[in-house]
Amino acid sequence: MTALVDLSGVTAGYGGRPVLRDLDISVAPGEFVAVLGPNGSGKTTLIKVLLGLLEPTSGTIAIDGLDPRSARHLVGYVPQHRGFDADLPLRARDLVELGLTGSRPGLPVRRRAVRRQVDEVLELVGATAFASAPVGLLSGGEQQRLRIAQALLGDPRLLLLDEPLLALDPGAQAGITALIHERRRSTGLGVLFVTHEINPILPVVDRVLYLVAGRAALGRPEEVMTTETLSALYGAPVEVLHVGGRTLVLAGDGEVSGLLGHHHHDHDHGLDLDHEHGDGRL
Numbered sequence: 419m420t421a422l423v424d425l426s427g428v429t430a431g432y433g434g435r436p437v438l439r440d441l442d443i444s445v446a447p448g449e450f451v452a453v454l455g456p457n458g459s460g461k462t463t464l465i466k467v468l469l470g471l472l473e474p475t476s477g478t479i480a481i482d483g484l485d486p487r488s489a490r491h492l493v494g495y496v497p498q499h500r501g502f503d504a505d506l507p508l509r510a511r512d513l514v515e516l517g518l519t520g521s522r523p524g525l526p527v528r529r530r531a532v533r534r535q536v537d538e539v540l541e542l543v544g545a546t547a548f549a550s551a552p553v554g555l556l557s558g559g560e561q562q563r564l565r566i567a568q569a570l571l572g573d574p575r576l577l578l579l580d581e582p583l584l585a586l587d588p589g590a591q592a593g594i595t596a597l598i599h600e601r602r603r604s605t606g607l608g609v610l611f612v613t614h615e616i617n618p619i620l621p622v623v624d625r626v627l628y629l630v631a632g633r634a635a636l637g638r639p640e641e642v643m644t645t646e647t648l649s650a651l652y653g654a655p656v657e658v659l660h661v662g663g664r665t666l667v668l669a670g671d672g673e674v675s676g677l678l679g680h681h682h683h684d685h686d687h688g689l690d691l692d693h694e695h696g697d698g699r700l
Contacts, residue, residue, distance in 0.1 A: 428477035439632040455629035494569030506554040517568030559590025
């Protein structure tokens with residue numbers, strides 16, 4: 419199967435300072451990849467490169483066989499969640515429609531086509547019931563459903579999400595995760611999901627891309643989240659210990675600086691990543 423996303427030897431950064439270094443990534447259609455790592459590790463830079471907003475200094479990038487600028491119509495993007503002002507005079511469906519029309523008034527026939535597309539994605543994300551509500555009065559989870567609806571307009575092949583679960587309660591996190599998972603299962607949508615908290619999405623994750631200082635480890639969660647892999651990635655001793663049903667990640671000085679927890683279910687088990695530091699450092 420041809421890769422949906424293919425990065426080969428990609429180096430990219432700002433002002434001559436590389437943030438991503440010689441990165442090789444291949445993502446298949448329908449694959450769900452969690453992107454983890456401390457702040458400054460290159461997660462945002464990776465998104466900018468895939469969106470065609472940042473040109474790499476070396477290497478090649480292909481999205482469904484096209485360069486990022488030519489592939490923009492194939493990519494849906496959900497930026498970091500920020501709440502809207504409560505008095506914003508904009509209906510939910512109007513916000514979604516802006517993702518397709520911007521501020522351009524269309525011809526009547528075009529308007530009908532746009533309305534139909536907006537109705538379809540609102541139903542897809544479970545937002546039909548509040549389609550006419552003011553955006554600023556909606557909950558964080560409802561607002562995030564609208565952002566995902568925007569990103570799904572045009573039926574993209576790749577969905578990029580930047581911390582989409584921030585500031586959402588566990589119920590909203592589960593709902594958003596289920597929505598994205600169902601969409602990728604039904605359409606073959608590829609998903610790159612940047613997060614500091616892997617637990618809410620772990621049941622649906624295929625692989626983890628862990629970035630540290632521009633270097634990367636890519637594999638199944640149980641392969642990447644190990645003493646050997648993280649120590650090699652950080653270039654410093656990182657020990658993973660199992661204590662009291664949870665897994666502790668210790669830095670070289672012995673200080674506990676991150677947690678991985680085992681959660682056993684009827685048919686599966688997994689890991690969750692919970693950074694104790696607010697900036698996501700291990």
